[in-house]
Amino acid sequence: MRFKKICTADIGKKNCHTLAFYKKQGGYKQAAKALKKWAPDDLIEEVKASNLRGRGGAGFPTGVKWAFVPKNSKKPKYLVVNADESEPGTFKDRLIMEKNPHILLEGIIICCKAVAIEHAYIYIRGEFVFATERLQQAIDEAYKAGILGDNCLRSGIKIDVTIHRGAGAYICGEETGMLTSLEGYRGEPKLKPPFPAVEGVFGCPTVVNNVETLANLPYILEVGAKAYRSIGPEKSPGPKLFCVSGHVEKPGTFELPMGIPLRTLIDKHAGGVWKGRKLKAVIPGGTSAHVLTAAECDVAMDIDSLAAAGTMLGSAGIIVMDDSTCMVDALLNVMRFYHHESCGQCTPCREGTGWLEKIVQRIAHGEGRMEDLELIHDVCDRMLGKTICALADAAAFPAQSIVTKFSDDFVAAIENGGSPAWKKRHLSTVGGGASHG
Amino acid sequence: MARGDTPMTRWLLNGQEVENPTGMTIMEAAREHGVDIPDFCYHPGLSIAGNCRICMVESNRSPKPIIACSERIADGLEIKTDSDVAVEARNSVMEFQLINHPLDCPVCDKSGECILQDHSYTHGPDRSRFVEDKNIRHTKELGPTISIWGNRCIVCTRCVRFCDEISGTGELCVVERGDRAVVDVFPGIPIDNAMAGNTVDICPVGALISEDFKFEARVWNMDRRDSVCGGCARGCNIEVETLDGYVKRLLPRENLEVNDWWMCDHGRYGWRHLYSENRLTTARTANQELEDDSATSTLADFVSRAKKVAFLIDPFLTCEELSLIHGLSSSIPDSIVGGWLPPKGTAEQFPSGFTISSAKHPNRRGAEKIFGSKVFGKDGKDLLKALDSRKVSTLIAFCGGPAEEGPGSSWSEAIRKARKRIVFSVMDGDWLKGASLVVPATAPLEKEGTWINEDGRLQRARSCWKPGDEPFCPELVRLQQVQMACEIRTRCLSAAGVFRELAENIKAFSQHSHSDLGDGGLPLSRRRARVDSKGGTR
Ligand SMILES: Cc1cc2nc3c(=O)[nH]c(=O)nc-3n(C[C@H](O)[C@H](O)[C@H](O)COP(=O)(O)O)c2cc1C
Ligand code: SF4
Ligand code: SF4
Ligand code: SF4
Ligand code: FES
Numbered sequence: 001m002r003f004k005k006i007c008t009a010d011i012g013k014k015n016c017h018t019l020a021f022y023k024k025q026g027g028y029k030q031a032a033k034a035l036k037k038w039a040p041d042d043l044i045e046e047v048k049a050s051n052l053r054g055r056g057g058a059g060f061p062t063g064v065k066w067a068f069v070p071k072n073s074k075k076p077k078y079l080v081v082n083a084d085e086s087e088p089g090t091f092k093d094r095l096i097m098e099k100n101p102h103i104l105l106e107g108i109i110i111c112c113k114a115v116a117i118e119h120a121y122i123y124i125r126g127e128f129v130f131a132t133e134r135l136q137q138a139i140d141e142a143y144k145a146g147i148l149g150d151n152c153l154r155s156g157i158k159i160d161v162t163i164h165r166g167a168g169a170y171i172c173g174e175e176t177g178m179l180t181s182l183e184g185y186r187g188e189p190k191l192k193p194p195f196p197a198v199e200g201v202f203g204c205p206t207v208v209n210n211v212e213t214l215a216n217l218p219y220i221l222e223v224g225a226k227a228y229r230s231i232g233p234e235k236s237p238g239p240k241l242f243c244v245s246g247h248v249e250k251p252g253t254f255e256l257p258m259g260i261p262l263r264t265l266i267d268k269h270a271g272g273v274w275k276g277r278k279l280k281a282v283i284p285g286g287t288s289a290h291v292l293t294a295a296e297c298d299v300a301m302d303i304d305s306l307a308a309a310g311t312m313l314g315s316a317g318i319i320v321m322d323d324s325t326c327m328v329d330a331l332l333n334v335m336r337f338y339h340h341e342s343c344g345q346c347t348p349c350r351e352g353t354g355w356l357e358k359i360v361q362r363i364a365h366g367e368g369r370m371e372d373l374e375l376i377h378d379v380c381d382r383m384l385g386k387t388i389c390a391l392a393d394a395a396a397f398p399a400q401s402i403v404t405k406f407s408d409d410f411v412a413a414i415e416n417g418g419s420p421a422w423k424k425r426h427l428s429t430v431g432g433g434a435s436h437g
Numbered sequence: 438m439a440r441g442d443t444p445m446t447r448w449l450l451n452g453q454e455v456e457n458p459t460g461m462t463i464m465e466a467a468r469e470h471g472v473d474i475p476d477f478c479y480h481p482g483l484s485i486a487g488n489c490r491i492c493m494v495e496s497n498r499s500p501k502p503i504i505a506c507s508e509r510i511a512d513g514l515e516i517k518t519d520s521d522v523a524v525e526a527r528n529s530v531m532e533f534q535l536i537n538h539p540l541d542c543p544v545c546d547k548s549g550e551c552i553l554q555d556h557s558y559t560h561g562p563d564r565s566r567f568v569e570d571k572n573i574r575h576t577k578e579l580g581p582t583i584s585i586w587g588n589r590c591i592v593c594t595r596c597v598r599f600c601d602e603i604s605g606t607g608e609l610c611v612v613e614r615g616d617r618a619v620v621d622v623f624p625g626i627p628i629d630n631a632m633a634g635n636t637v638d639i640c641p642v643g644a645l646i647s648e649d650f651k652f653e654a655r656v657w658n659m660d661r662r663d664s665v666c667g668g669c670a671r672g673c674n675i676e677v678e679t680l681d682g683y684v685k686r687l688l689p690r691e692n693l694e695v696n697d698w699w700m701c702d703h704g705r706y707g708w709r710h711l712y713s714e715n716r717l718t719t720a721r722t723a724n725q726e727l728e729d730d731s732a733t734s735t736l737a738d739f740v741s742r743a744k745k746v747a748f749l750i751d752p753f754l755t756c757e758e759l760s761l762i763h764g765l766s767s768s769i770p771d772s773i774v775g776g777w778l779p780p781k782g783t784a785e786q787f788p789s790g791f792t793i794s795s796a797k798h799p800n801r802r803g804a805e806k807i808f809g810s811k812v813f814g815k816d817g818k819d820l821l822k823a824l825d826s827r828k829v830s831t832l833i834a835f836c837g838g839p840a841e842e843g844p845g846s847s848w849s850e851a852i853r854k855a856r857k858r859i860v861f862s863v864m865d866g867d868w869l870k871g872a873s874l875v876v877p878a879t880a881p882l883e884k885e886g887t888w889i890n891e892d893g894r895l896q897r898a899r900s901c902w903k904p905g906d907e908p909f910c911p912e913l914v915r916l917q918q919v920q921m922a923c924e925i926r927t928r929c930l931s932a933a934g935v936f937r938e939l940a941e942n943i944k945a946f947s948q949h950s951h952s953d954l955g956d957g958g959l960p961l962s963r964r965r966a967r968v969d970s971k972g973g974t975r
Contacts, residue, residue, distance in 0.1 A: 191507055343618075344611070344617070346488055347489050347591070353616070355536060385500075385501035
């Protein structure tokens with residue numbers, strides 16, 4: 001099937017965020033169909049058949065996740081929309097919420113019908129002030145138009161949507177961390193099982209889906225699972241938002257079919273590496289993913305191809321680094337983030353993230369030792385697979401792959417008294433020549 | 438498979454097929470087979486947090502190590518606790534726990550009973566690969582009795598869960614993230630609840646510090662005795678820790694029938710009066726101090742020549758002491774017995790079910806079993822009347838409570854109306870002026886014997902005194918010596934021996950003996966539960 005942009009086709013247009021505009025493009029037709037014509041089980045089957053996979057990072061099949069929710073639970077069920085978007089290099093959900101909020105609301109209605117949910121929360125990153133305003137306007141419009149509320153689109157079905165603003169913690173993007181935060185507690189991931197589908201927010205069955213995941217639902221109903229599956233690779237299909245940042249001429253969010261070659265994405269859509277420089281490294285799926293060297297960049301941008309290449313699509317935050325980048329400084333930046341954001345529950349993550357930052361910082365600041373490279377590996381090994389949530393892994397992956405694939409930069413920093421950028425900064429502040437303390 | 442009615446699960450523990458009740462966690466089940474999986478954050482009385490990760494083991498359930506404190510056994514599950522994967526996982530956690538830890542054991546109160554210390558010996562690295570600066574976290578008071586030494590905190594959240602789940606007061610929380618995370622209170626809301634002291638006990642390291650015990654003793658120098666708290670009629674099971682015969686600290690002792698793993702702060706800190714200036718330790722007559730021995734003979738003298746005798750008992754006395762008093766009173770024709778009770782305090786109940794009784798004494802039930810249910814009621818009133826109308830010429834009164842004013846003003850006034858008054862008292866006070874004989878009495882923590890708590894549970898208290906170094910003769914012995922002087926006894930027995938006599942004389946006790954009571958006591962008139970055929974007790 002021919003590829004069509006579903007989230008961003010009209011985002012340059014005036015009033016593209018309004019209900020009137022959205023309806024003119026055929027908006028809420030699929031929601032009406034879902035509410036009035038589709039049986040819940042059929043909806044779940046259709047989404048399963050579409051092979052839609054979560055856009056939040058883990059790539060879990062959406063229909064399969066919905067099917068885990070117990071059918072005859074006496075407790076209420078909830079949908080919690082993950083709009084916390086804090087993975088470094090990721091800015092796609094924000095675009096949807098600012099420019100096309102109604103597509104998210106329509107997706108929410110479809111999900112709620114499929115799983116018999118009456119209340120959806122949108123957990124939105126606290127820094128997204130403008131997106132929150134736009135989303136709230138859209139919700140208000142939808143209530144006023146009878147699209148949300150006690151009798152959605154005159155179907156007799158009740159769906160309420162409430163926005164909850166986070167307070168700026170990356171860990172509240174992890175689904176169970178998000179749920180504890182939504183409950184009013186300190187945002188800390190919980191042990192699984194129980195999985196949210198069985199025991200989520202307020203102890204009730206809960207579906208957690210990413211903004212972009214839900215935004216795909218109207219289109220799946222519009223064209224049917226079979227046609228949707230034919231966009232990109234069959235096992236990981238669909239239109240996809242790719243966020244390209246870093247050393248490119250035209251950074252931005254690009255909606256393209258899954259499976260687009262990474263090179264095409266960078267060179268054609270993002271205008272190529274900037275200033276005529278050469279490509280050095282790419283982080284393909286947010287900083288939690290393993291880094292790719294320039295030589296490894298001939299890869300298709302879909303879940304399975306990137307997994308086969310030893311990395312992941314993750315949040316599709318693509319960070320491009322040119323050949324002027326010192327990978328020691330790049331890693332220091334990444335490690336500072338995870339050290340700052342670890343919630344601190346699990347011993348390996350709490351201590352490991354801090355330790356890694358300190359080691360990398362020491363190397364960048366000219367006090368590195370050769371044995372530190374081995375030590376970084378060991379510390380990562382000791383963190384991997386030993387914690388409640390995946391944040392520890394997310395810190396260890398880039399550390400291991402950057403140190404392995406760019407060991408020359410590290411050896412140079414160790415042998416030459418620090419990373420080039422640090423030496424430059426340091427020499428200009430202390431006045432040439434003096435060695436640091 | 439079933440053990441009794443319990444369905445059983447078969448699984449493999451280190452290559453051996455084993456069986457445990459279905460639904461058990463791997464950690465609990467492994468411990469039943471003598472395989473100890475280390476823990477920090479796990480506590481049997483709290484919800485599972487699964488955050489410390491020290492209990493990771495290898496399994497056939499997942500390629501990653503799994504945590505034994507939270508995951509449950511299942512048919513066909515294979516667990517290895519000593520494989521390379523398990524050992525490496527444990528060593529990892531130990532290395533991480535120690536990198537920022539100050540390792541200030543020489544000045545840490547927890548040293549010697551610290552779980553981190555213990556696990557370091559067994560699972561920790563013998564040198565550090567950490568060459569960075571260590572993190573600094575806050576040291577501050579969290580409340581009137583507790584402070585946090587943040588650098589030592591391993592963020593296991595035991596203390597936080599305790600305040601959420603057991604005391605229900607919720608004062609503690611973790612603040613900050615990552616390796617800055619540390620326990621704190623909300624601004625202006627100190628930890629100040631009647632169970633707060635337990636947080637210090639369950640802190641696996643020396644992060645929570647009791648101001649009461651800080652720098653008081655190294656734990657390995659102290660002697661420990663299993664006993665029972667006399668602070669209220671609940672009778673929490675405790676450990677009494679002493680240095681050279683002096684109490685330094687009380688700790689709760691697990692008893693799921695009485696106090697779970699906890700005790701209240703009133704009981705925990707309620708022993709300072711033992712060493713107060715007004716503690717009575719020497720006997721005296723109206724005009725002179727007495728040697729301890731001659732106090733006994735003077736007492737025997739009084740008793741053997743006494744007429745119109747009355748006994749005033751209290752609810753602090755043990756069943757054994759009460760039994761001896763009973764023996765004396767029965768041997769003196771027309772003697773009367775009544776009892777006094779300290780004023781009612783406040784009862785408290787916590788969400789976990791833990792309760793503090795409003796009856797601030799340990800053995801009202803015991804006294805009523807021995808002297809009848811009216812001893813603190815009508816009998817007490819009758820005694821008061823008899824004293825008021827000067828019908829009592831010799832009164833032998835007991836005052837084992839912590840109050841310096843003794844049994845209270847109405848009793849003190851009435852007592853003065855007896856011509857001869859012999860008073861056993863823990864504390865000295867004005868109300869003792871003019872007594873014919875004042876005898877130092879043991880306080881609850883100093884008694885050997887049994888009490889019956891408010892649920893009718895017979896439990897053994899033990900004395901904190903250093904054997905052979907007693908500051909004065911305890912009532913248990915002194916009363917027997919008096920009985921010998923009065924020729925109603927031939928030899929002096931231990932508390933267990935006196936209890937045997939009690940069991941012979943009074944039916945309610947007939948089923949019991951000291952040795953039967955074990956560590957946790959038994960409901961009165963019920964013998965130790967029979968051991969069932971499969972070896973477990975029920
Ligand atoms: C540390 C961490 C941070 C995460 N942050 C986000 C996030 O900001 N947004 C998001 O949608 N998913 C995030 N996830 C993934 C969620 O846990 C979850 O898998 C996802 O929201 C499920 O939705 P999906 O199936 O629609 O992708 C994060 C996961 C981890 C481990
Ligand atoms: S892995 Fe890190 S972020 Fe995740 S729960 Fe554990 S400590 Fe928190
Ligand atoms: S203070 Fe003690 S009990 Fe509380 S979290 Fe820290 S180490 Fe655990
Ligand atoms: S509840 Fe009663 S018995 Fe238990 S510790 Fe407190 S005072 Fe002692
Ligand atoms: S004891 Fe199991 S994770 Fe702490």
